[in-house]
Amino acid sequence: MSAPSTEKIEKVIKSGLCTRCGSCVGLSNGAINFADREGDCLPHISAEPDAVRAARIAAACAGAEADFNALNTAAFGADAGRHEYLGHFESIGIGHADDPQTRSEGASGGVLTAILLWLLERGEIDGAVVTGMDERRPWLPKTFIARNAEEIRAAAQSKYVITTVNEILPEMEAFTGRLAYVGLPCQVHSIRRMQAAGDTAVKSIRFVFGPFCGNTLHFSSIKSLLRSYGEKDHTCIKRLDFRAGEWPGSLRIEMQSGRVIELPKFHANYLIPFHIMKRCLLCTDLANEFTDISGGDAWAPVYEERGRGFSMVFARSAEGSRIIREMQESGALSLASLEPDEALKMHSHGYDLKKRGAFIRMEFLTKLGLAVPDYGYELSGFKPKRYVMEAVLDQLFLLFGTRVSRAALEHVNPEHMGAIFQRLRTLWKKSTHNIKREQLGE
Template sequence: MTDLITLAEIVESGLCIGCGLCQSIAGEDAVEIVMTPEGRLRPLEKAPVDPASLALINKVCPGLVVTGPDPDELAEGHAFDEMWGPLRQTVLGHAGDPVIRFQAAAGGGLTGLASFLLESGRVERVLHVTADPDQPMRSRATISTTPEQVLRASGSRYGPTAPLVEFLSLLEDGKPFAFVGKPCDVDAIRALEMEDPRVASLCRYKLSLVCGGASELGKSQDLLAGLGVEEPEVTLFRYRGYGNPGKTRIEVRDGRAWEFSYQEMWEDEGTWRLQFRCKICPDPIGELTDIAVLDCWPGGGPTGEDAGFNAFITRTAAGDELFQAAVAAGAIVVDGPVSARMLDDYQPHQVRKKRALAWRLQGMREAGVLTPAFERLRLDTFAYGADDPRAAGNLDGIKQRIASGRTRENPVRREGD
């Protein structure tokens, strides 16, 4: 990559996911992640980004590059699946603490692991996300130092988040920490790890959910509008949890409250308002994480509430060791093995997306737009065959989307400006 790609080009090409790492690299005096009028978190350039910082951003931005696991580093004797990547352990389970299991999303798997990391002293802090106390519908990065803080921040957050805005500051502090977030956030951390040796020594565990995509804030704003509620009235906006999958619950200052089932909120994928980068995501399943944790509903969706379960995928030696220790300590309870084909059934939309992605990327290249470099993720070998009508559908569909301007974004401006 000889010519550096500017932040404006990344954003306006629809490739930004709003992780916030560019702000951390360039500094808040130059770049600030802001909410845009379109309901997206994007980097607002307040001053020119120096060339060295921009060069590093070009190397680590998950909108530009994602490189999958190195096949030469995969452990012998462990499974590798064309769809799901490296699989050391794949099991069904849940948090051992019944409060965590009930209150956190699904079976509380990530919350249980994060709490165990702090309780065991393996790390001093956990970087993750929580509801913004001043704007409960929105999310922000937070640092937990106790299991109680982890639990208070638990529950899925559907919508834009920027968990990496202070990532380099944590490296400068020199205290060991863990990260819990989306796979694209972990992809950015792993890319930075190749450039900065502090990442491997200090960010000791990288955990992620298996992600269905990050919605624009407009998804939640539409829900409020339908209720006749203004955002400043909201005192609680809980997307999931308190059961599995748990209901979306909204509370406002005058005491009114509403609840919506998971199916009412998320069954129609056409209403998700996903950001474009999510539609071309090469790694929603967290192949670069130490442990990936996912919902495990047969057929791909819940039929009602249950006690709460997760599927766990350990992918690295560090993830394996952590998971075994968490099970031994009772922080995680294992209910049985899970096969890769069971994962297909739990998350069929992930299979469809991965098979479509090579064709979507080809459509972008043929349309002459900025196209990210996604490598070592088997996108070509796992793709729909050329004679499969779904191949042409995805190729032509992305070209039509580009031609209509739906993949482009406006220059960044702050919400309300």
């Protein structure tokens, strides 16, 4: 039987609710670690953390419980409202970093990187928690504290495989100065829980920023793609970019041999149903709702056709709004304001997946007696056809996620697979357009 202090974490791991945010590992003083980063990447408890650490870990873990109202209060104060789809916000904009280099090096409009650079230059922060690629193992992401512009720039771009950002908590705790923190929604949930609990590990954080997140993939996605091209050894990767080149960019893998494998982002998306981290299917935060500022891609034909990167940006806190305003005034950022309805429509697919699909999936799992996260709020009342659509989608996720399907996939040419996937996705999006937009945000 597990000791009481790690019981909660063990339960979260065993029930499939672990988000891999890394907080338990970071707070455990070596007692918990990620045993298999290139596999399931689950925390492994090798020793019992002392009682104080165990209590901190339990308070930080957002895998089973992330009360959105409590997180909203922790981030924005008790009086702040919360839009159930978009989260709390003061303004929404579409635009990009004005510096062409920052814009082109970023995942979409380079906005998150531009914000960090601007804050560092003005002395508002002394460092930024960012996620780049590991120099020693360039096929894996690595979180670090960037202390200069070059390091911030090196971490630009999205990483679409599991990142365990909060492992860096000990370094954050030891840091003297003010930090900006950049993390995915699930990682931010844990940070906000720690802030609410007064944990010293997060005392240096002055600002919290983060990308939108539809989902993340297991590292098996990269290994599988390589095998499709006849490359057996992922440790021969010299450089891995998930959004290389002109927006929306390509998944680009450069091997030590000099061979370059490249797939347009929308084609590489075919890997999602096969390698998605299943916990993402139970997450209800697309737009990183508890950050000071969050940014996503400005998905709309009018922007996509222009090629150069555009971001959708939410200024959520008063400080977030101030940063956006002053950056615009100083010519660091160009943003045009956007109405909430438009913002919803531009990501209707993502909101449908995470705000409606996730709640329906949780309903299905609860009926089966399986564990689901508690977000302290629930969206319900969806039409029967939305349930039917979800049942079909979930069967596909189950089928594609099996070892057999993954193995079979490797025998298909990724370029053909990507093109087919994109066509099917467009067809699917068109045929479910009305179901997905009906009642959205009501």
